[in-house]
Amino acid sequence: MHSHPRGHLVYAARGILSVHTDRGTSIVPANRVAWTPAGFTHYHRTHGHTDMRIVFLPASLARHVPTHPAVFTASGLVREILLTLTDSRDDDRVAGAHERAARARLRRVLVDELREAPEQPLILPEPHDDRLQAIARMLRENPADTTSLAEFGRKIGAGARTLSRLFHDELGMTFYEWRTQLRIYHALVLLADGHDTTHVAHACGWANPSGFIAAFADIIGTTPGRYRAAHPAK
Template structure:
């Protein structure tokens, strides 16, 4: 996942709510370039013009892109589906996979194989994505970072900040300020 923060001057060109867009190859490459090493917080002054032009082309490409539904990957298997509902209803649930498996009649090994086959990820990765989705919603609603961390299952804010930064590319505080 890559996140690019755009200047406020682009507000009128962008949707007024969070959405997922199906980006074409050009938009993908622009996003990779704009979130790559040349674009960190203090870009080289000679890169500012080119980076600004690339941002404008990306905005133009995204303006033409089709909107996709915003969702977490949903498993098909009934056992995984039951676990998904439980975790989405309570993202702070720290029940280990083995215990979740007992509640739906499957071993942790079976559930791990199903997760890999259906979603292409581990249980830990999947649960983290569910938690981060809820965290993004809570942060957008203006909740403080400590509340969000505990509401989404992290034992402390520093663990949440590290996971959020690793997956989103910025700290929760900076995300809220954007």
């Protein structure tokens, strides 16, 4: 866990990243970019063969993006700017005045693009209530667990109505929405490790691949097969 005096964007040119803060986990597949504001304690994890790129923003630009951790779609232009700004052959510390000015312009265009990009629902909120944490632990250990909220409640000594209210009030989503987000995160990790769609569907709790494909496409914006083909494991 660490923090920075400047906010930063993190992008996976290949593979899967996750950014963890006390607010939750941001899932960052290769068609997304994550923003972590200055001062937020966090850590990164990589899954599969991952090429991680980081761009720090000066405060003058950071004020134009959210004050909370966020995930955005990485358009083709955003991707190319991120790759250019993180090219090891072109470092601000050794660049001349012309190169530094050009990179500053690229950062401004990058922020303009992100201001127009909608935030993506790829942040898995972190529960703080002890009862919700107990459920989260069980599901992280076994994302394929199909236990109902009422059954979880009997295990931990809480009513389904109470747990449902806690999910809504604390995490801003239903138990089933949160579990689906968790499963999609786990699915991205398995796809990055080279597993096929059928294996991933069953490992993440779907009874058949079609249900998994629909849920994956709804959240990620493409099917698991297309995502895996575009981002092959190594």
